[in-house]
Amino acid sequence: xxxxxxxxxxxxxxxxxxxxxxxxxxxxxxxxxxxxxxxxxxxxxxxxxxxxxxxxxxxxxxxxxxxxxxxxxxxxxxxxxxx
Amino acid sequence: xxxxxxxxxxxxxxxxxxxxxxxxxxxxxxxxxxxxxxxxxxxxxxxxxxxxxxxxxxxxxxxxxxxxxxxxxxxxxxxxxxxxxxxxxxxxxxxxxxxxxxxxxxxxxxxxxxxxxxxxxxxxxxxxxxxxxxxxxxxxxxxxxxxxxxxxxxxxxxxxxxxxxxxxxxxxxxxxxxxxxxxxxxxxxxxxxxxxxxxxxxxxxxxxxxxxxxxxxxxxxxxxxxxxxxxxxxxxxxxxxxxxxxxxxxxxxxxxxxxxxxxxxxxxxxxxxxxxxxxx
Numbered sequence: 001x002x003x004x005x006x007x008x009x010x011x012x013x014x015x016x017x018x019x020x021x022x023x024x025x026x027x028x029x030x031x032x033x034x035x036x037x038x039x040x041x042x043x044x045x046x047x048x049x050x051x052x053x054x055x056x057x058x059x060x061x062x063x064x065x066x067x068x069x070x071x072x073x074x075x076x077x078x079x080x081x082x083x
Numbered sequence: 084x085x086x087x088x089x090x091x092x093x094x095x096x097x098x099x100x101x102x103x104x105x106x107x108x109x110x111x112x113x114x115x116x117x118x119x120x121x122x123x124x125x126x127x128x129x130x131x132x133x134x135x136x137x138x139x140x141x142x143x144x145x146x147x148x149x150x151x152x153x154x155x156x157x158x159x160x161x162x163x164x165x166x167x168x169x170x171x172x173x174x175x176x177x178x179x180x181x182x183x184x185x186x187x188x189x190x191x192x193x194x195x196x197x198x199x200x201x202x203x204x205x206x207x208x209x210x211x212x213x214x215x216x217x218x219x220x221x222x223x224x225x226x227x228x229x230x231x232x233x234x235x236x237x238x239x240x241x242x243x244x245x246x247x248x249x250x251x252x253x254x255x256x257x258x259x260x261x262x263x264x265x266x267x268x269x270x271x272x273x274x275x276x277x278x279x280x281x282x283x284x285x286x287x288x289x290x291x292x293x294x295x296x297x298x299x300x301x302x303x304x305x306x307x308x309x310x311x312x313x314x315x316x317x318x319x320x321x322x323x324x325x326x327x328x329x330x331x332x333x334x335x336x337x338x339x340x341x342x343x344x345x346x347x348x349x350x351x352x353x354x355x356x357x358x359x360x361x362x363x
Contacts, residue, residue, distance in 0.1 A: 031237070038264055040283040042237035043244055047287055059245045067237040 006053075007074050013048045014070050017041050026071030034069075042067050049077065086362040087112075088146035098151055098160045102302045105143045113139035117357040121348075127272035127340070134343045141299060141344030146363035148191040148304075153216040158197065165198060165297075168306045173293050176310070177204070181247030181290040185281050185311060186297075187258040187335050189345045194297040194304055199254060200225055207246045209239065209255035230255070230280070240280060247288045257281040257331055259349070266328050270336060282327035285313065286320065292327075294334055299344045309334075 011024055018024075018035040030037045030045075037045070046067075050056055057080055066076035087108075091101050113119065113135045122129035122138075129135060151161035176182050186195055196208055206225035212232075220227060226246075228239040243253050260276035268275045285292050292311040297304050311334075314326030338345055348357045 039236040039240040040264065040279055043240040043283060043287065046241050047244070056248075057241075057245065059242055062238055062242060062245075064234050064238050067241065 006077070009052055010049060010070055010073050013045055013052070017045050024070060026074070027069050029069060031068065045073070049073070055080070088143055088362040089150070092147045092150040099302060101147050102144050105140055105147065109136045109140040109143070116360050121357060125272060130340065138343035138346055141346060142348055142358055142363060143361050144299070144344070145191040145347060146361060149193055152193050152197050155218050161194070162197060162201060164304045166300065166303050166305045168308065170308070172310060173308055176291045176293070177252060180250050181288060182252050183247065183281060183285055183290055183292045184252060184254045184295045185292050185331060186254060186256050186295050188256055188347050188349050189296055189335065189338055190298040191304060192347060195295060195306065196254060198297065198306065205251045207243055207251060207253050240284070243284055244288055247284065247290050253284065255281050257328065258335060266325060268332055271339065275332070277328050277332065279324045282324040285327060286323055294331065298338070298342065
């Protein structure tokens with residue numbers, strides 16, 4: 001998966017979880033101040049991204065920032081060597 | 084009555100004497116506290132003066148034990164209250180992979196966590212970080228994640244999932260709403276709020292769940308450990324989580340009216356006000 005289709009996949013997963021067709025930017029907050037996705041929803045996003053990439057995420061790069069926005073998720077996956 | 088628990092805990096008496104002293108104090112002590120008003124407002128739960136004496140003792144004794152557990156030099160005295168535990172079913176499950184230990188805010192605070200830490204298990208613990216003694220994180224390989232930190236809650240869920248997937252053990256409670264979604268039960272004359280985080284992990288990771296509680300039995304502590312069977316797999320996510328919480332709650336519902344010494348009167352029940360009167 002190349003980096004741009006990879007990013008598109010992340011946006012699609014986030015959009016599905018938020019149940020919205022609205023435009024989502026890299027810095028759109030996933031949480032209560034943005035898309036309203038809670039911690040269970042964030043878990044669903046991560047597991048779905050893993051399922052689509054076939055690559056398990058690792059704990060060492062995981063921070064609040066990496067799960068706060070689509071851009072954070074993309075950076076997390078790049079750090080994990082997926083991007 | 085303010086400060087009773089610190090006074091007793093720091094008295095220098097052996098812990099077993101402290102617990103007996105609190106039994107004697109409980110006979111009249113509960114009447115001077117907020118518990119009296121609370122009991123009048125909750126007749127479905129609080130069943131007379133004897134119930135209140137036991138509830139009062141449980142909060143005071145729990146506070147004393149928690150202070151012992153928080154002290155490196157006194158912790159062993161608290162852990163010595165533990166009755167022998169049959170770990171066989173739990174140990175068999177954890178030897179096969181990740182396991183969720185679903186506990187609840189019942190019984191002496193932090194007791195179960197310390198027992199599991201003593202067993203040197205690969206633990207991730209959901210706990211209020213403000214309650215942890217300074218020496219604890221550095222003295223164990225366990226990780227502590229705080230569900231009360233809203234900005235960290237997504238990380239807590241994902242880290243817990245990754246830990247379970249690598250065969251680790253997650254210790255957490257579902258009987259307190261920490262923000263975000265919650266499930267409510269209208270029972271025993273009041274609303275009880277539950278967090279869906281643990282059932283969501285149980286569903287997604289398909290790991291076994293053990294309901295584990297450290298409960299007062301007289302002046303000793305007994306660990307109750309039983310497998311919590313999952314709801315039917317074909318259910319959609321929300322009814323599955325509801326079914327999981329139903330099973331979890333039905334176990335707690337048996338304890339709350341019948342074993343008042345195991346209630347903690349935390350913010351879900353009394354905003355912690357009665358506890359504060361005792362210096363807990």
